[in-house]
Amino acid sequence: REIQRGDEVAWYADGDNIVQSEYNPATMYVFDRVFGPATTTRGVYDAAARHVVHGAMEGVNGTVFAYGVTSSGKTHTMHGDQKSPGIIPQAVKDVFSFIQDTPGREFLLRVSYLEIYNEVINDLLDPTSQNLRIREDSQGTYVDGIKEEVILSPAHVLSLIAAGEEHRHVGSNNFNLLSSRSHTIFTLIIESSSRNVECEDREVTLSQLNLIDLAGSESSKTETTGLRRKEGSYINKSLLTLGTVIAKLSDGKASHIPYRDSKLTRLLQSSLSGHGRVSLICTITPASSNAEETHNTLKFAQRAKRVEMYAAPNKIFDEKSLIKKYQKEILRLKQELEQLRQGICDKPYSVTNDEEDLYILRQQLEAG
Numbered sequence: 001r002e003i004q005r006g007d008e009v010a011w012y013a014d015g016d017n018i019v020q021s022e023y024n025p026a027t028m029y030v031f032d033r034v035f036g037p038a039t040t041t042r043g044v045y046d047a048a049a050r051h052v053v054h055g056a057m058e059g060v061n062g063t064v065f066a067y068g069v070t071s072s073g074k075t076h077t078m079h080g081d082q083k084s085p086g087i088i089p090q091a092v093k094d095v096f097s098f099i100q101d102t103p104g105r106e107f108l109l110r111v112s113y114l115e116i117y118n119e120v121i122n123d124l125l126d127p128t129s130q131n132l133r134i135r136e137d138s139q140g141t142y143v144d145g146i147k148e149e150v151i152l153s154p155a156h157v158l159s160l161i162a163a164g165e166e167h168r169h170v171g172s173n174n175f176n177l178l179s180s181r182s183h184t185i186f187t188l189i190i191e192s193s194s195r196n197v198e199c200e201d202r203e204v205t206l207s208q209l210n211l212i213d214l215a216g217s218e219s220s221k222t223e224t225t226g227l228r229r230k231e232g233s234y235i236n237k238s239l240l241t242l243g244t245v246i247a248k249l250s251d252g253k254a255s256h257i258p259y260r261d262s263k264l265t266r267l268l269q270s271s272l273s274g275h276g277r278v279s280l281i282c283t284i285t286p287a288s289s290n291a292e293e294t295h296n297t298l299k300f301a302q303r304a305k306r307v308e309m310y311a312a313p314n315k316i317f318d319e320k321s322l323i324k325k326y327q328k329e330i331l332r333l334k335q336e337l338e339q340l341r342q343g344i345c346d347k348p349y350s351v352t353n354d355e356e357d358l359y360i361l362r363q364q365l366e367a368g
Helices: 041-048 050-057 074-078 087-100 154-165 226-251 263-267 288-305 322-342 354-366
Strands: 011-014 018-021 028-030 062-068 105-117 120-123 133-137 140-144 183-194 204-213 277-283
Touching: 011 288, 028 288, 041 050, 041 074, 041 087, 041 277, 050 062, 050 087, 050 183, 050 204, 050 277, 062 074, 062 087, 062 288, 074 087, 074 204, 074 277, 087 154, 087 183, 087 204, 105 154, 105 226, 105 263, 133 263, 140 263, 154 183, 226 263, 226 288, 277 288
Parallel strands: 062 204, 062 277
Antiparallel strands: 011 018, 018 028, 105 120, 105 183, 133 140, 183 204
């Protein structure tokens, strides 16, 4: 499209670590990794996201998000397509492969999927839950009332994502026919514990993996009116706040970080404040028509690179753990079954509606 429009190359990848200006050779930026236009989504995942996903499976909170201007490739990077799956589907597949390769631990996985549209939080897994509120507890910020689904397979997760995408706000502008008009946060909550049944008080590891597709910042070149202009205003405001937060964190001397100035930075507070692993993927276009926007993205990425992280596994011992509730209930049912076998069960026990009883039990456990 840019070639047809007569654009020239304004920025280019010089090796695996440098982005260079075509017009000013003295202007260059050095990063941990730079991907050229021939890079596959698999290559991006292996270099930029795999270590974050594996860390989350080991109990370290992780966040991967894509940042860039409209139509620079964020959603393709995070979601991809059937031929080139993006970071989210590859992460889901990797999570279940990790579980198969870790027979000594048992895992319980839950997911939630939300969007921030015009500074309003909507549940993409439950379209009736809109305008949700952010709360805070000892473990950080969370969205009150968000639906969490216990997941059992990669296909199950991908079907939930596909259903959620149907409810996401998208729209057209003069850069993109289906431009994302909201930020989305896909969260995988991971609980795990040892399979050693001899240990009565088994330690539970709890972590979160956030996979985030940000709406693109929009310049004055984007010809919008009415609703699209309003959406663009909210998007730019939240991304500006994100930029301010990153700038203050990279400075290391700021006494106040304005996390509360937007819903996005409020939800990312735990991740950005250094408690976990974060991989920021900045998508840019080499086109001369977006040279200024690309330069701004590069400066944002450079500031973000200076933010210090202190990752450590999370441990929980209290009864808030869902996996502990399942373990105790399974143990109780095994004991009752053994009593039935020995003929010493004091109370009648019906086994006519096993599936229905198990479904009701799961609902009660998830409700706490």
